[in-house]
Amino acid sequence: MARVQFAFTVSFHFLFPALSIGLASYLAVLNTVWVWKKDEAYLRLFNYWKTVFAVTFGMGVVSGIVMSYQFGTNWAKFSDRAGAVIGPLMGYEVLTAFFLEAGFLGIMLFGRKRVGEKLHLFATIMVAVGTMISAFWILAANSWMHTPQGHAITPEGLFVPVSWVEIIFNPSFPYRLVHTVLAAFLTTAFAVGGVGAWHLLRDRESRPAQIMFSMAMWMAALVTPVQILVGDMHGLNTLEHQPAKIAAMEGHYETHKGAPLILFGLPDDEAEETRYAVEIPKLGSLILAHDADAEIKGLKAWPKEDRPKSAIVFWSFRIMVGLGFVMLLVGLWSLWARWRKTLFSDRWLQRAAVAVAPSGFVAVLAGWVTTENGRQPWTVYGLMRTSDSLSNIDAPAVGASLIAFIVVYFVVFGAGIFYIFRLVAMPPDQKSHHELDKGPIRSAGITPAPAQEPRDGV
Numbered sequence: 001m002a003r004v005q006f007a008f009t010v011s012f013h014f015l016f017p018a019l020s021i022g023l024a025s026y027l028a029v030l031n032t033v034w035v036w037k038k039d040e041a042y043l044r045l046f047n048y049w050k051t052v053f054a055v056t057f058g059m060g061v062v063s064g065i066v067m068s069y070q071f072g073t074n075w076a077k078f079s080d081r082a083g084a085v086i087g088p089l090m091g092y093e094v095l096t097a098f099f100l101e102a103g104f105l106g107i108m109l110f111g112r113k114r115v116g117e118k119l120h121l122f123a124t125i126m127v128a129v130g131t132m133i134s135a136f137w138i139l140a141a142n143s144w145m146h147t148p149q150g151h152a153i154t155p156e157g158l159f160v161p162v163s164w165v166e167i168i169f170n171p172s173f174p175y176r177l178v179h180t181v182l183a184a185f186l187t188t189a190f191a192v193g194g195v196g197a198w199h200l201l202r203d204r205e206s207r208p209a210q211i212m213f214s215m216a217m218w219m220a221a222l223v224t225p226v227q228i229l230v231g232d233m234h235g236l237n238t239l240e241h242q243p244a245k246i247a248a249m250e251g252h253y254e255t256h257k258g259a260p261l262i263l264f265g266l267p268d269d270e271a272e273e274t275r276y277a278v279e280i281p282k283l284g285s286l287i288l289a290h291d292a293d294a295e296i297k298g299l300k301a302w303p304k305e306d307r308p309k310s311a312i313v314f315w316s317f318r319i320m321v322g323l324g325f326v327m328l329l330v331g332l333w334s335l336w337a338r339w340r341k342t343l344f345s346d347r348w349l350q351r352a353a354v355a356v357a358p359s360g361f362v363a364v365l366a367g368w369v370t371t372e373n374g375r376q377p378w379t380v381y382g383l384m385r386t387s388d389s390l391s392n393i394d395a396p397a398v399g400a401s402l403i404a405f406i407v408v409y410f411v412v413f414g415a416g417i418f419y420i421f422r423l424v425a426m427p428p429d430q431k432s433h434h435e436l437d438k439g440p441i442r443s444a445g446i447t448p449a450p451a452q453e454p455r456d457g458v
Contacts, residue, residue, distance in 0.1 A: 001398040002074040002390055005405065007372075009067050011365055012409055016060030018364045021135060021181065022188025023053045024128040027108075029215075031124045035117050041208050041429075048208070048428045049192070052420055054109055057101075059416045066405070074398060078379050078389035082159045085151055085167060089141040097134035101127055135181055143173035146371070147241045148380050159380070171241055175234040176371075182227045183367065186327060187360025189219035194357020195424045197350035208428035210344050213353070217343065221331035228324060232287075239288055242381060243297050245374030248310040249317045250284055251277065252298040259284035259296035264318075267310035272300060274314075308376045316369040323363040330356055 027050055034042040068090070071079045079086075107115060107123035115123070144150075150166025151159045161167055193216030199209035239246045247253075251262045251274040261284040265277035285294040299307050330352055337346045375381055379389040 001395045001402065002070075002393075003386065005074065005398055005402040006067070006070055007369075008402065008409075009063065009070065009405060011368070012413060013060065013063035013067060014364060014368060015361055016056050016063060017131070017135070018184050018187045018361060019191060020053060020056045020060055021131045021184035022186075023049060023056065023192075024124075024131045025185070026188055026192065026215075027053060028121075028125045028128040031121050035121050041211055044428060045208050045212055048423075048426075050109060052423055054105075055416055055420055055423070057105070059413055063409075063413065072391075073401075074391050074393060075379075075389050076391035078384070081157055081384060081389075082145075082380060084158065084160050085144060086141050088161075089137055089144070089168070093134055093137035097130045097132075097137065100133065101130035104130070132181065135184070136177060139177045139180055140168045140170075140173055143176050144168075144170050145379060146170075146176075146375055146381050147172040148383060153383070159383075172234075172237055175230065175237050179227070179230050179234050179367075180364075182223055182230060183360070183364050185219060185223055186227060187364055189216045189223065190327065190330075190353070190357055190360045192216040193220060193353045197353035197357075198424075199427055200344060201347065201350050201354070203427065203429075204344060206427065206429045212428065213350070214338075214343060217331065217334035217338070217353075220327060221335050224324065224328045224331045228328065231321075231324070235288060236290075239296075242374065244299065244302050244307055245313070245371075246288060247297055247299045247301070248308040248313040248374055249370065250288070250296070251310060251314045252284070252296060253300050253310075254298040255295065255301055256285070256298065257295045258282040258293045259288070261287060265314075267314045269299075269307075269310055274310075305377065308374050313370055313374045316366045316373070320363050320366040320370060323359045323366070326356060326359060327363075 027046060030042050030046040030049070033039065034046060071086075104123040104126040107120065108127050111123065112120045144167055147170045148159075149170050150161065150163040150168075152162050154160060192212050196209050196211075196213030196216060199206055200213055203209065235246070248267075250259070251265055251267045252259060253267075253272045253274065258281070260279035260281050262274055263278045263280065265274040267274045282292045285296055286292045288294070288296055299310065330349075333349055333352070334343065337343045337349050343349070377386050378384065379386045
């Protein structure tokens with residue numbers, strides 16, 4: 001029940017950083033082009049998307065705070081034993097990323113006319129840098145739980161730091177960091193591209209819509225192949241350090257030399273076989289180890305109590321990979337349309353972009369399900385079981401709070417997501433009445449004071 005609660009809250013939370021990380025960088029690019037070219041279309045796009053970013057950022061902060069409380073309420077034993085490692089890493093995120101974002105966010109949202117174009121651009125870049133630093137520390141902490149090193153274990157069973165360099169730069173961290181950040185960029189690209197395509201379907205001549213659609217399709221076409229390559233490298237790393245996770249992802253129960261690639265099937269943990277498997281001989285070993293005759297361990301190589309549940313991991317992995325290839329197809333389609341000079345007139349491409357706009361969100365959630373369920377039954381892989389990490393709390397208490405979370409989240413964050421849909425439904429080429437510099441203040445019924453002219457040279 002505690003795992004279900006954490007899965008629910010972290011899934012809701014990650015929807016917002018997945019967009020805000022990429023959107024912050026996108027805003028920095030738009031602002032840079034505006035300062036450089038003084039093209040009004042880029043300023044309109046900046047004001048259009050900064051409102052969405054502000055709402056997304058706020059919901060991400062609030063939903064993230066809830067998760068931190070669960071370390072005390074539901075996972076106190078884990079916090080007690082691993083707190084000396086995890087606590088400082090999360091503290092570093094607050095002291096670096098969160099303070100940096102908070103310090104410059106207000107300037108980015110409200111300060112263009114107050115601090116000047118260049119300082120405003122600097123503030124926008126600092127917010128984007130802050131989101132990257134935040135991802136750095138959170139993924140360092142999470143990756144250590146997957147591939148722990150740089151610590152010692154006291155006679156009382158406590159994890160204590162020995163080398164912070166080894167803790168932070170643990171074996172899986174570089175791959176997971178790059179994979180997650182690129183996933184955030186692709187999530188943003190397809191969301192922005194979907195919005196741009198939506199407005200192009202209504203007004204083919206809208207220049208702001210053309211710009212956002214073109215930029216998003218460039219990102220899709222260029223970054224998706226890189227993401228697939230990084231995913232392959234991450235898979236090699238996982239095979240080395242978490243082979244049981246790979247076996248569950250691939251649906252292999254038996255150890256094979258020249259393992260087949262199981263495209264589809266129904267993993268059955270009780271029968272220890274994947275039923276109705278559709279296989280391609282030797283392709284599994286070729287993809288996983290880059291050797292068609294390599295030996296790939298099956299789940300039977302581990303005791304039952306040390307295995308992840310295959311069915312969930314098997315299907316979440318295929319959802320993630322399948323959506324990745326859908327993104328690649330749309331990116332290649334956009335290159336073909338661009339070469340034919342039909343990018344803004346190809347209605348079927350634009351309809352496809354609208355249809356795949358949520359694909360990034362689904363893919364990142366499927367990726368988190370794969371990596372976190374594949375780590376089970378361990379909290380700290382190979383060293384601390386999830387069953388030993390729980391607080392002394394009754395299931396009905398966790399269930400009651402889970403129900404409360406579900407109700408509150410769907411009301412509060414549902415309203416926020418609905419508001420975001422309302423924002424992006426507005427045409428980007430009209431004078432946005434929701435610009436943060438003035439819209440929300442006036443819509444709240446408050447008339448701002450007129451700007452004061454400088455006096456006495458001040």
